[in-house]
Amino acid sequence: MRVLIVEDEATLADQLRDALKGAGFVTDVACDGEEGLYYGQEYEYDAAVVDLGLPKLDGMSLIRQLREGGRAMPVLILTARGNWQDKVTGLEAGADDYLTKPFQMEELLARLNALIRRAAGYASPLLEHGDLRLDTAKKEVRVEGKLVELTAYEYKVLEYLMLNPNRVVSKTELTDHLYEQDFDRDSNVIEVFVGRLRKKVTPLNPIRTVRGQGYRFVTEESA
Amino acid sequence: MKTGIQTRLLFTTTLVLGTCLGVGGYILDRSFQASVLAGAQEQLRLVTYSLMGAVDVQDDSVMLREEPPEPRLSQPESGLYAQVWTGREAGSWRSTSALTTDVPFPRNVRAEAPGEFRFTQVNGTRPGTYYLSYAVMWGAEDGAVLTFTVATAATEFEAAMRGFRRNLSLGAVVVAVLFIAAQFAALRWGLSPLRQMAEEVRELERGERQRLSVGYPTELARLAQNLDAFVEHEARSRTRYSNALENLAHSLKTPLAVIRNALGDQQDGQRELLTEQLQRMESTVHHQLSRASARGPLVVGGVVPLQTLVTRLLRALQTAYSDRGLSVDCDVSDELKVRGDERDLMEILGNVLENAFKYTSSWVGVSAQLRDHGVQMVVDDDGSGIPEALRNEVRNRGTRADEVQQGQGIGLSVAAELVGLYQGTLDIGDSPRGGARLTVWLRS
Numbered sequence: 001m002r003v004l005i006v007e008d009e010a011t012l013a014d015q016l017r018d019a020l021k022g023a024g025f026v027t028d029v030a031c032d033g034e035e036g037l038y039y040g041q042e043y044e045y046d047a048a049v050v051d052l053g054l055p056k057l058d059g060m061s062l063i064r065q066l067r068e069g070g071r072a073m074p075v076l077i078l079t080a081r082g083n084w085q086d087k088v089t090g091l092e093a094g095a096d097d098y099l100t101k102p103f104q105m106e107e108l109l110a111r112l113n114a115l116i117r118r119a120a121g122y123a124s125p126l127l128e129h130g131d132l133r134l135d136t137a138k139k140e141v142r143v144e145g146k147l148v149e150l151t152a153y154e155y156k157v158l159e160y161l162m163l164n165p166n167r168v169v170s171k172t173e174l175t176d177h178l179y180e181q182d183f184d185r186d187s188n189v190i191e192v193f194v195g196r197l198r199k200k201v202t203p204l205n206p207i208r209t210v211r212g213q214g215y216r217f218v219t220e221e222s223a
Numbered sequence: 224m225k226t227g228i229q230t231r232l233l234f235t236t237t238l239v240l241g242t243c244l245g246v247g248g249y250i251l252d253r254s255f256q257a258s259v260l261a262g263a264q265e266q267l268r269l270v271t272y273s274l275m276g277a278v279d280v281q282d283d284s285v286m287l288r289e290e291p292p293e294p295r296l297s298q299p300e301s302g303l304y305a306q307v308w309t310g311r312e313a314g315s316w317r318s319t320s321a322l323t324t325d326v327p328f329p330r331n332v333r334a335e336a337p338g339e340f341r342f343t344q345v346n347g348t349r350p351g352t353y354y355l356s357y358a359v360m361w362g363a364e365d366g367a368v369l370t371f372t373v374a375t376a377a378t379e380f381e382a383a384m385r386g387f388r389r390n391l392s393l394g395a396v397v398v399a400v401l402f403i404a405a406q407f408a409a410l411r412w413g414l415s416p417l418r419q420m421a422e423e424v425r426e427l428e429r430g431e432r433q434r435l436s437v438g439y440p441t442e443l444a445r446l447a448q449n450l451d452a453f454v455e456h457e458a459r460s461r462t463r464y465s466n467a468l469e470n471l472a473h474s475l476k477t478p479l480a481v482i483r484n485a486l487g488d489q490q491d492g493q494r495e496l497l498t499e500q501l502q503r504m505e506s507t508v509h510h511q512l513s514r515a516s517a518r519g520p521l522v523v524g525g526v527v528p529l530q531t532l533v534t535r536l537l538r539a540l541q542t543a544y545s546d547r548g549l550s551v552d553c554d555v556s557d558e559l560k561v562r563g564d565e566r567d568l569m570e571i572l573g574n575v576l577e578n579a580f581k582y583t584s585s586w587v588g589v590s591a592q593l594r595d596h597g598v599q600m601v602v603d604d605d606g607s608g609i610p611e612a613l614r615n616e617v618r619n620r621g622t623r624a625d626e627v628q629q630g631q632g633i634g635l636s637v638a639a640e641l642v643g644l645y646q647g648t649l650d651i652g653d654s655p656r657g658g659a660r661l662t663v664w665l666r667s
Contacts, residue, residue, distance in 0.1 A: 009477045015484040053473050080473035082509065083516070084536070084573030085566045091539035098543060102480035102505055105487055118546045 001116060001160065002026045002177045004048040006036030006062065007078070008055055016049060019105045020112075024139070024156055026180055033057025040066045044073075046163075046177060047116050049108070050095070051078045052086055060093045067094035074115035078103070113137070120163040127162045129219050132204050134162055143201055153178065154197050157190070161207060161217035170214035228417070229410050236406050244395045255387045259380050260353075264342050267355035267373045270296075271340075274305055274371060280361055284314035285369065291318060299323040302376035307369055321374075328354075328372060337368060344377070351377040416440050420447065427454065430526045465566075468516040475508050506633065513637045517567050517644055527568050529559040529591055529598055536569065536576050537589070544580045554590040559598050561665045563645055568665075571641045574634035575602055575649070575661050582606040583658055597647070597666045604658035609635075614651045638663075 003025045007013040013029050020027045030036035033054040040048065052059035063075055074096040079086045082100035090098060096115050099108055113136050117125065127134040131144045139155060141148045156178045161169060171190045194215060198207055208216045273292035278285055285307045295301035296318040304321035306328050337358040345352045356372045416439055426432040435447045486497055533555050541551060561568055579587045583604030591600040617635045642649040647665040654660040
């Protein structure tokens, strides 16, 4: 999951980046509105955390311009002022949730996870497909009720695919959303992860390979 | 309330008018009376002269050489009487008209000095009587003094005076009425700019107008300008004040967020203590800043349509809480309006509605109606309700922010505090569907 953080307070931005990294997210940090807009328009993100009080371009305009540019990722706004005028205007500008500073990191992570799930159409933190269950809160996967041991990267691949069901996800997309920028794109590490993942979740086989294009997590047999 | 300008002016002018009419009427009445009396005196003098021409004295008695010169003297009770007094009853003459009635000729009427007219009025009876006496030395040899007295009933003269007085008072009343009416009209016209200003200030208060209109008369133009300047200044300083507070909030809360997150990584015994103190600081900052940045009831402007406000808040909350799958019923008429600053009202309703969204299990109901010259908004949910301890905390608005626990309390105490500022009420009760019922009443 790649998340854009737009926060001008350097220390807080660092803390956010560390916390999100710790929770398995890949992050980009922009320290003003214009930079945030550039990142948001240039790259695809699964979510964004935007502070409303930003230099150069305020958070409200940033969100509005991202939405006008067709970016649909969920946006969580952070507001220090905490007044309802800001929250309502922010949500009307296109944000999906708000958090008042100071906040607890756990709450931010929970909200962010919920936003990403919601955007994928899941209502609960439990992603289910037949006997395959992925708990986004506990970060664990069970097949037929039995816990499956997954590495962090294998878990990320599975979660991303499950959050984007019935859609072809290319290897580049997976790389972009799951790894920091300096990752070697030419390596076949993705294929290795997917191969191991398939073995671990047998007898189910919901991950299909679409030749030359990427992978698809199939929930409907007809697809 | 002090007496109005119009009343004051009317009162003074009426007082002046009354005095003028009274004094003028009195003077006119007196002069008229004097001229009537002079006329009567003149009439009596003529009769006296002609009587003197007709009188003769023989053997100490007065007799007339011919018929009395004035026919009314021979006519009984004609109202004109005469007496010629010699000093004794015997020998004195009295006119026929006086014989049948008891004309109260003063018995000892004597002119002070011969050759002088003396006029007296006797008003004791109705009608009164006027007397004119004149004493003459009759004949040179014995020096007898004859006193001629002519009397007339005052009926005619009094009637003339009464008529005049009636006309005078009628005239005075007409003049007074006309004058007061004119005065009233002049006042209305003269004070109309003030009334217009009062009306415009009312519109300012209701927010239907941004500034006073131009074209006030010179005496008021400066006042209107100053009032406009004041209103503008107030609006500007409110904005500046709340912006400053919001900047303060921003610059306080971001470091607090940093400290809190930094603490989260620490693993030593102080952590709990520091976290607790930090929480107190956060609560205080949050609570006191919300309280301080509240703009409060406005002197001018600010009527907010409730429906728009509630709809915006509900839409925002539904976005933020969309994963809860809540059903929301909203019944707020578009005619309801609340007085106040939009941001304050948003703060009140936002906190109240958010409380319902946070703690409900599946449903939130919002309704509003007019009640007691205000708008009453009821927010219901079907959650587990609000614990008694928290209700008390919210009710005692004086509760210090750091005594309110994190969570449910803060939003509601901020709302309660603001509602108090607007002299409204916030009640916490039980919803018929099991959860909490929050009732907010605000002036409309």
